[in-house]
Amino acid sequence: MEMRHELFRDRTAIGAVAEQIRKTSRKPIRLMEVCGGHTLAIHKFGLRSLLPGTIELLSGPGCPVCVSSQQYLDGCVELSRFGEVIIATYGDLIRVPASASSLEKERGRGGDIRVVYSVMEALTMAEENPGRKVVFLGIGFETTAPASAYAAFVAQSVKRDNFFLYSAHKLMPPALRALADESLKIDGFIAPGHVSSVTGTEIYRFLPEEYGKGVAVSGFEPLDVMQSILLLVRQFESGKPAVENQYTRVVRPEGNRKAQQLLATVFEPADEQWRGLGTIPQSGLQLKNEFEAYDARKHFTISTSTWKEPEGCICGEILKGLKTPRQCPLFNTSCTPDNPVGACMVSTEGSCAITYKYHFT
Amino acid sequence: MEEPRIRLAHGGGGSLMNNLIRNHFIRRFGDPVLAGQTDSAVLELPGNRIALTTDSYVVDPIFFPGGDIGKLAVCGTLNDLAVSGACPLYLCVSFILEEGLLISDLERIIGSMAATAEEAGVPIVAGDTKVVPKGRGDKVFITTTGIGTIPEEFTAVGSGINVNPGDRILINGAPGEHGIAVLLQRESFRLHSPVESDCANLYPLIREVLEACPDVHFMRDATRGGIATVLCELAGMRNAGVELDEDAIPVNRTVADACELLGFDPLYIANEGKAIFVLPEASAAKALRAMRNHPLGRQSAVIGCITEGHPGKVILNTSFGGQRWIDYLTGEQLPRIC
Numbered sequence: 001m002e003m004r005h006e007l008f009r010d011r012t013a014i015g016a017v018a019e020q021i022r023k024t025s026r027k028p029i030r031l032m033e034v035c036g037g038h039t040l041a042i043h044k045f046g047l048r049s050l051l052p053g054t055i056e057l058l059s060g061p062g063c064p065v066c067v068s069s070q071q072y073l074d075g076c077v078e079l080s081r082f083g084e085v086i087i088a089t090y091g092d093l094i095r096v097p098a099s100a101s102s103l104e105k106e107r108g109r110g111g112d113i114r115v116v117y118s119v120m121e122a123l124t125m126a127e128e129n130p131g132r133k134v135v136f137l138g139i140g141f142e143t144t145a146p147a148s149a150y151a152a153f154v155a156q157s158v159k160r161d162n163f164f165l166y167s168a169h170k171l172m173p174p175a176l177r178a179l180a181d182e183s184l185k186i187d188g189f190i191a192p193g194h195v196s197s198v199t200g201t202e203i204y205r206f207l208p209e210e211y212g213k214g215v216a217v218s219g220f221e222p223l224d225v226m227q228s229i230l231l232l233v234r235q236f237e238s239g240k241p242a243v244e245n246q247y248t249r250v251v252r253p254e255g256n257r258k259a260q261q262l263l264a265t266v267f268e269p270a271d272e273q274w275r276g277l278g279t280i281p282q283s284g285l286q287l288k289n290e291f292e293a294y295d296a297r298k299h300f301t302i303s304t305s306t307w308k309e310p311e312g313c314i315c316g317e318i319l320k321g322l323k324t325p326r327q328c329p330l331f332n333t334s335c336t337p338d339n340p341v342g343a344c345m346v347s348t349e350g351s352c353a354i355t356y357k358y359h360f361t
Numbered sequence: 362m363e364e365p366r367i368r369l370a371h372g373g374g375g376s377l378m379n380n381l382i383r384n385h386f387i388r389r390f391g392d393p394v395l396a397g398q399t400d401s402a403v404l405e406l407p408g409n410r411i412a413l414t415t416d417s418y419v420v421d422p423i424f425f426p427g428g429d430i431g432k433l434a435v436c437g438t439l440n441d442l443a444v445s446g447a448c449p450l451y452l453c454v455s456f457i458l459e460e461g462l463l464i465s466d467l468e469r470i471i472g473s474m475a476a477t478a479e480e481a482g483v484p485i486v487a488g489d490t491k492v493v494p495k496g497r498g499d500k501v502f503i504t505t506t507g508i509g510t511i512p513e514e515f516t517a518v519g520s521g522i523n524v525n526p527g528d529r530i531l532i533n534g535a536p537g538e539h540g541i542a543v544l545l546q547r548e549s550f551r552l553h554s555p556v557e558s559d560c561a562n563l564y565p566l567i568r569e570v571l572e573a574c575p576d577v578h579f580m581r582d583a584t585r586g587g588i589a590t591v592l593c594e595l596a597g598m599r600n601a602g603v604e605l606d607e608d609a610i611p612v613n614r615t616v617a618d619a620c621e622l623l624g625f626d627p628l629y630i631a632n633e634g635k636a637i638f639v640l641p642e643a644s645a646a647k648a649l650r651a652m653r654n655h656p657l658g659r660q661s662a663v664i665g666c667i668t669e670g671h672p673g674k675v676i677l678n679t680s681f682g683g684q685r686w687i688d689y690l691t692g693e694q695l696p697r698i699c
Contacts, residue, residue: 005621011681046683117548117623222681337691348624358685 008221009045017226018050025054025233030185032321034176035192036063036349037220043358045222055229058321061175061277062192064140065092065347066319069273070309072139072168073098073343075302079135079166080111082300086129087113088122089137090144096343099308119144119151126155126163135296138167143194145169145285146259149266152287152294166296167286170272173203174283180211184321188214188232190225193247198263200255201245208241219247266291275309275343276316313342318351325355332356367462372492381490385468389475390454392484402486404451408510412447414438415506423470423500425546427538427557430503431470433633435477436562437584438507443564444580444636446515446571452478453487453506459498470501481562483507514575521579521639524599528578528667529645531638533566533658534559535613536588537620540630545619556615561634566657570638573651579639582632589628589687591637592665592675602668603675605687611660628677629690639667 033039039059042048048057061067077098080087087103094103094115107113112132116122119136126134138148148165155163172195179186191204196217204215214235218228228246235241245251263285272284287295296302312330317323325331325344335341337353344350370377387396394402418434428436435452442449454474458467478485517523538559545556563582571577583591596603612627620627634657640648645663652658675687 009680014681044679044685046679046681046685049683050681117550357688 005221008219008223010223014050014223014226017223017230021055021226021230021233022052024230024237025052026237028054028056029187029233029236030056030058030321031188031190031229031232032058032060032179032186033190033225034060034062034172035190035195035220036066036347036351036354037192037194038190038218038225039063039351039354040349041220041222041225043354047222047225050226051229055233058186059318059351060179060189060321061274061319062141062172062195063344063347063349063351064144064170065096066315066343066350067170067274067277068093068096068139068168068343069275070099071273073102075166076103076137077101077106078302079296079300080106080113082133084131084133085112086125086132086134087111087137088116088119088125088134089113090117090139091115092347093137093139095340096346097310097340119147120154123151123155123160123163126160130162133162133164133299135164135166135300138165138169141170141172141192141195142198142263143192145267146198146256146262149262152266152291153262155294156291161293163294164296164299165287165294167267167284168272169267169285170274171269171283171285172199173206174280175274175277176204176207178277178280178283179320180207180213182320186213186321187236188216188241190228190232191215191217193217193219193224193251196245196247196251196255198256198259201243201251201253204243208243212241214241215243217243217245217247217251219250274319276319278316310341315342315344318344325352328352365464367458367460367464367467367492369460369492369494371458372490378490385464385471386488386490389468389471390478390485390488391475392486394484394486395488402451402453404486404508406450406508406510408512410511410513410516412442412445412509412511413506414441414445415504416441417502417504419499419502420543421499422543422546423466425543425558426555427542428560428633429470429473430501431472431474432477433558433560434503434505435474435481436560436633438505439481439483440563440582440633440636442507442509443562443567444582445509445511445519446580447509447511449481449483449507449509449564451508452483452485454485455489455504455506456491457498457502458490458492459500460492460495462500467501470503477562481564515571515577518577518580521595521599523578524595524601524639524667525578525641526601526667526669527642528639529642529663530592530603530605530665530667531640531645531648531652531661531663532583532588532611532635533563533638533652534635534660535611535616536583536632536635537616537627537630538613539633540587541616541619543631544623550619552615552619556613556619559632559634561657563634563636563657566652566655567636569651569655570648574640574644574648576644577638577640577648580636582636584633585631586690587627587629587631588635588637589626589675590689593687593689595637595639596673596675600672602671602673603665604668605665605675605677607677607679609662609664611662628687642666
């Protein structure tokens with residue numbers, strides 16, 4: 001493993017870009033960083049302090065944990081209570097509160113809930129536990145969905161019939177369209193680099209063409225984010241919104257064809273519930289009929305009637321960039337990382353948790 | 362033939378248990394007081410200011426790069442004594458073994474404990490063993506208790522009551538190695554360069570520091586919760602402001618990369634051979650020299666200071682010229698999704 005992230009953390013280089021931004025930016029501009037990874041970089045490295053007052057940054061809906069609906073989380077809890085089930089999940093999801101419990105609490109009560117780093121570990125777990133049913137909690141956007149698709153594909157070819165996917169995978173473009181439709185005052189999007197590495201950059205074309213909003217596909221290091229902000233400021237000042245790719249070292253215009261094919265083989269789009277944003281048409285990925293034997297939604301009976309969003313939590317408005325975490329009456333009062341009310345306070349990429357952790361008051 | 366394993370009878374009080382104690386524990390630990398098999402170890406102490414500490418060890422996996430649960434159990438307790446200003450004198454060891462544990466694994470653990478204790482010159486003088494049924498434990502749990510004596514001039518280093526604004530904060534190397542070594546081993550991650558646990562007996566290093574600078578104001582080993590937690594504890598205990606410089610904190614490259622990958626913060630990762638030292642500004646350079654001259658402190662650094670401002674809080678000056686506050690970890694650190 002070789003990473004040279006310090007090149008993208010070079011103070012002088014970042015200072016030079018900041019200087020260019022200050023020189024270029026005249027009109028007030030509102031930019032949304034769609035992905036939680038960007039929100040994290042902005043706060044962790046204190047990038048706001050380098051930007052002129054004309055630039056306002058808003059956090060978007062790109063934290064997979066944060067946009068998981070209460071209904072889905074309740075489903076996860078319910079699945080964990082089936083005696084034969086082993087829940088395999090990415091770590092972030094463990095502490096997210098569902099309506100009346102959380103996976104962490106269920107684990108304390110004896111639920112078999114295991115953190116994995118990759119869906120393939122869950123598949124191995126199924127092989128090693130033939131008498132049990134392993135349910136992988138598939139969350140995330142185009143970034144993590146191909147891995148889930150691959151697991152389902154492999155499960156089918158080796159007939160691993162005790163492996164199940166509980167998919168809440170989501171697609172980013174429909175969510176961006178929904179945000180643009182709501183005519184929120186956003187002038188440009190810092191678009192998610194990892195999603196784009198799979199999808200390519202064409203999927204954002206509608207934003208400049210139909211809505212007149214700029215897009216910069218961005219990497220996650222501070223220099224990446226600053227360069228993307230500069231691209232968007234230039235577009236805005238010149239009145240020429242476009243899709244630009246800052247993250248060329250990872251993202252190709254056509255994306256990752258193999259991953260796209262895999263997604264199309266295993267999943268089909270479906271209406272999907274987003275926490276705080278409501279149901280967005282064709283924004284989710286569900287397993288196709290050919291793969292229904294591996295679909296936890298079909299194999300288990302999961303009741304979905306009693307869910308409710310936590311009272312007072314303004315996650316929805318925060319995820320849409322309408323409000324900031326500090327404007328939430330629960331922030332740092334009844335909602336803290338130790339006792340989170342909403343998912344945004346749990347995930348390392350949730351804007352409430354980031355604001356709580358990195359802000360200095 | 363199948364490899365011999367721990368059976369419930371090894372804890373049953375009969376001949377199997379007797380053999381286990383005599384042929385393994387007593388033979389390896391080799392201390393005459395222990396060999397006496399009396400109900401209590403009867404000891405003489407060179408002073409009457411006693412430091413007493415106990416800790417339980419439950420690490421998974423039990424063997425990891427740079428150490429094992431046995432070495433950890435000995436070093437951890439020696440370190441708790443050493444950072445209190447005490448000279449460690451005796452150890453007491455208690456095992457909870459899970460039925461089915463390989464006797465060869467137990468031997469390896471005991472051997473490692475014996476070697477570590479011998480090198481430290483601290484005998485294991487008392488002990489206990491219990492066996493729990495398969496599935497009721499996790500291979501082996503070890504509790505170690507340590508006794509030492511504290512010279513009068515060092516009675517305050519554990520509580521830090523003399524910590525003052527202007528004092529300097531030092532660490533004896535890069536944080537995070539133990540936690541990352543164990544995590545990588547447990548999850549079978551393959552990284553380019555392996556990380557070894559920093560598990561070590563810090564007493565020899567601490568003795569050097571105390572000899573060079575008897576005016577040390579505070580010491581604490583940064584185990585669970587990492588250096589962030591120790592500094593939050595200090596800030597809270599003394600209602601002092603703590604300021605850290607991100608650029609000054611030594612970094613192990615592989616630890617930093619692993620943390621980037623998993624979304625962890627090295628400041629919160631467990632260490633087993635790192636301690637935080639707080640000294641008056643005038644003594645900091647001398648202490649730093651003493652630390653760097655010791656094999657366990659080659660990468661030592663001054664990483665921050667005690668301030669009058671923001672009492673009770675820990676602030677990090679980031680490489681970017683920004684500031685953020687460091688708080689206790691909430692819940693457990695969990696790997697992120699993407």
